[in-house]
Amino acid sequence: MTQTAVSEQVSGRSREGIAQRLAADLRDGFVVNLGVGIPLLVPKHVPPDVEVILHAENGVLGMGPLAAPGHEDPDLTDAGKQPVTLITGAAIVDSAVSFAVVRGGHLDVTVLGALQVSGRGDLANWYVPGQNPAVGGAMDLVAGAREVWVAMEHVDRAGRPKIVERCTFPLTGRGVVTRIYTDLAVFHIVTGELRLAECAPGITPEVIRARTGVPFVEA
Amino acid sequence: MIDKFREDALAALAPILSGATIAVGGFGSSGRPDTLLDTLCDLDRRDLHVIVNNVGGDFTGIGRLLVEGRLRRVTASFPVLPDFYTEYFAGRVEFELIPQGTLAERLRAGGAGIAAFYTPSGAGTMLSDGTFPLGYRADGEVAASIPAKEHRVFGDREYVLEHGIVADFALVKAYQGDRKGNLRFRLSARNFNPLAAMSGRHTVAELEHLVATGDLAPDDIHLPGVFVDEVVLRSELSPRMGVMTRRSA
Numbered sequence: 001m002t003q004t005a006v007s008e009q010v011s012g013r014s015r016e017g018i019a020q021r022l023a024a025d026l027r028d029g030f031v032v033n034l035g036v037g038i039p040l041l042v043p044k045h046v047p048p049d050v051e052v053i054l055h056a057e058n059g060v061l062g063m064g065p066l067a068a069p070g071h072e073d074p075d076l077t078d079a080g081k082q083p084v085t086l087i088t089g090a091a092i093v094d095s096a097v098s099f100a101v102v103r104g105g106h107l108d109v110t111v112l113g114a115l116q117v118s119g120r121g122d123l124a125n126w127y128v129p130g131q132n133p134a135v136g137g138a139m140d141l142v143a144g145a146r147e148v149w150v151a152m153e154h155v156d157r158a159g160r161p162k163i164v165e166r167c168t169f170p171l172t173g174r175g176v177v178t179r180i181y182t183d184l185a186v187f188h189i190v191t192g193e194l195r196l197a198e199c200a201p202g203i204t205p206e207v208i209r210a211r212t213g214v215p216f217v218e219a
Numbered sequence: 220m221i222d223k224f225r226e227d228a229l230a231a232l233a234p235i236l237s238g239a240t241i242a243v244g245g246f247g248s249s250g251r252p253d254t255l256l257d258t259l260c261d262l263d264r265r266d267l268h269v270i271v272n273n274v275g276g277d278f279t280g281i282g283r284l285l286v287e288g289r290l291r292r293v294t295a296s297f298p299v300l301p302d303f304y305t306e307y308f309a310g311r312v313e314f315e316l317i318p319q320g321t322l323a324e325r326l327r328a329g330g331a332g333i334a335a336f337y338t339p340s341g342a343g344t345m346l347s348d349g350t351f352p353l354g355y356r357a358d359g360e361v362a363a364s365i366p367a368k369e370h371r372v373f374g375d376r377e378y379v380l381e382h383g384i385v386a387d388f389a390l391v392k393a394y395q396g397d398r399k400g401n402l403r404f405r406l407s408a409r410n411f412n413p414l415a416a417m418s419g420r421h422t423v424a425e426l427e428h429l430v431a432t433g434d435l436a437p438d439d440i441h442l443p444g445v446f447v448d449e450v451v452l453r454s455e456l457s458p459r460m461g462v463m464t465r466r467s468a
Contacts, residue, residue, distance in 0.1 A: 057319060058246040058407050074249060075394075075408040081247040081276075086406075094404075094441075095246070095272075095411045096327040099320030103339065127345075132304040133316055135346065136297040140320030143339035174343040174377075 010207050012183035012200040018151050020045040021200075022111065022181040025149075026052055030108040031101070033057065033141055035125075036080060037113035038151040055107060057137040059098040062090025079137065102137065103144035110145035112138070114152045114177075116167040119194040119214035121177040123148065124169035135172075142173035154182035154211055161213035163187070163194070184208050187216065195219040223400040223444065224429060228258040228451040231423050235388050237264045238291075242326055242386035242419055243271040243281065244412030247299075250404065252392040252425040254454040256280045259289075259390070266291045270384060270418075272322060272411055274298040285312070292354075294384075296322050313354040315365055316346060321381050323414055328383030330417025330446070337371060337378035347379045389419025392453070393442075396426040400444025401435050413442040423449045 013021060019041035026032065026046055033055045034040055043065070046052055054063040057079045064085035067073065072083035093101070101107055116124040126138045142148050156162055163180065179197075180187040185208045186198040194216040196205060205218055225231040232255065235241065241259075245251030259267075260283050267290050274281045276299050284290055285303055290312050293303070296319035306312045317325070318340040328336055341347045349367030356362045369380040391412040394405035402424055404412055416422045424447050 056407070058249070058410050060407050073406065075406040077247065077249050077407055081249070092406055092409060094409050094413045095319070095323035096414050099323050102320055132298075132301070133351075134297040134299070135316060135318055137319040139318040139344060139346065140338075140340040143342065144320075170345050171343060 010184065010203065012154070012203050014183070016041055016045075017200075018181050018183055021186065022149060022151050023047070025179075026050055026109070028052075031055055031061070031106060033102070033107055033110040033145065035110070035112035035138070035141075039111040039113060042111055042151070055098070055101060056084070057095075057098055057102070057141070059093045059095055060084070060086070060090065061093065061101070062087045064090070099137070099140050099144075102140050105144065105146055107141070107145040109147045109149055110141040111149045111151055112141065114150045114162060115169045116162050116164050117150055117152075117177050117180055118164055118167050119189075119216065120192045121148075121175045121189040122167050123150065123172045123177050124167040126172045127170045129170065138172050142176040147178045148173075148176045149179040149181065150177050151181045154184040154208075161211055164213040184211065188219065193217060221444075222398045223447060223450050224398045225449050225451050228254060228425075228454070229261060231449045231451050232258050232262055234421065235259065235262065235264055238266045239264070239387045240268040240270065242384065242389040242415040243269055244389075244391035244410065244415040245271065245273070245280070246407065246410040247273050248275060248280065250392050250408030250410050250412050251275070251280050252390045253280055254451065255390040255392075255423060255425045256284065257454075260284060260287055265289050268292040268294070270294040270322070270326070270386060270415070272296055272319060274300045274303045276300060278302075294322070308355055308359070310355040310357045310362060313363075315353060316351060317341070317381075318346065323411060325381055325384045326411065326414035326418040329385040330414065330419075331383075333383050335380055335382045337373065338381055339376055339378050341368075342370060342377040342379050384418050385420060386415075386418045387420055389415045389417075389422040390425070391416045391422065392425045393427070395428045395430050395435065396424055396447070396450045397430050397432045397435055397444070398450070399432055400424065400447030400450055401440045402426075402442040402444075402447060403435055403439060404441050409441065413446075416442055416446045422447050423451065425453050426450050427453050
């Protein structure tokens, strides 16, 4: 497939809209880890009848919103080192137990941003060659979480597809992504097959196909 | 009579010699043993291999060790400090980049007598296939890469072999501790501290509060004193001591 940029503008979901659409798929009782970017917009869109436990890799189970100014506690931060709060019933663990939660299959979903996702579910999101390499918990999260949901813009800033035949950026994990939520569509990846589950309002499969670097099945 | 409390942090860290491997607790500045790290700088040791999640975002803590040119190698998952990368790409410090959960488990395993373990984290990536540069030469060429890790399939999944870390020393920070070395941490400042402490052959803990032996109920101790050799009190000055002039070289 060609991966040339499509210049024609289409208007799909906003970043908030992507987060809202993803949040609608979270189920009551899920243990969820959120990466940076669009994933951090997810909590405010979780439906009121759904309770999720937010996990932060530095050992927080039951993370609440960011701490209000003047109420920051240097001993309580999220994975991005921002001061946060706890929900009632939260628990604190050490880093080894925190990643036992991740790798041991106790994390229902990790929601991550991505540089690229391949049609088979390979994910590249940790390193742009030429920049400063750092990985944090990304490789543990994609290897261990029961589901890896990517929330991202459908194309990059130059208009090139981010859903590709083969990732050109260094991989975070192979065959790990199970869903992709973009401004244009929702995809499910089932046993290595990319399936278009849903088009955003007003968006046709043809519009999506023109902006996707790999063939997909219309489910 | 067991009394692990030391008034003098400098004397407590004096056994650390240049060339030592040191596991350090903390996640960013949260739970980082700043008093011990400043004391280590004052001891003027060099050629250190530090195992820590982050170098940090400024010139305190590990950042101070870095800018003073005291580090030979850093094992970390997320260094942050731009100056660290400058030193890395210039060939002045080695960088063993490993996934954060692997770092935590390697410390725990080393402290628990587990030589190595298989984890799915990093399988099939450049952190396990032998292509990630461990260090550069001064001319910018790659001097050495992190060796390829053994891959093995269990069930239908691929795993990589990771080795436990036994560090010569560990420097950790706790909220409370007693003279037997029993420790309690506070909120997410716990993070890597108990694991780094277990990994160290000789572990020194920096306390916010020294409490009377018996004040910590047995069920409330996060890390028993058997993993801790010496405890010192955190210095009030330590958060600012690290703000210093950068190495001129």
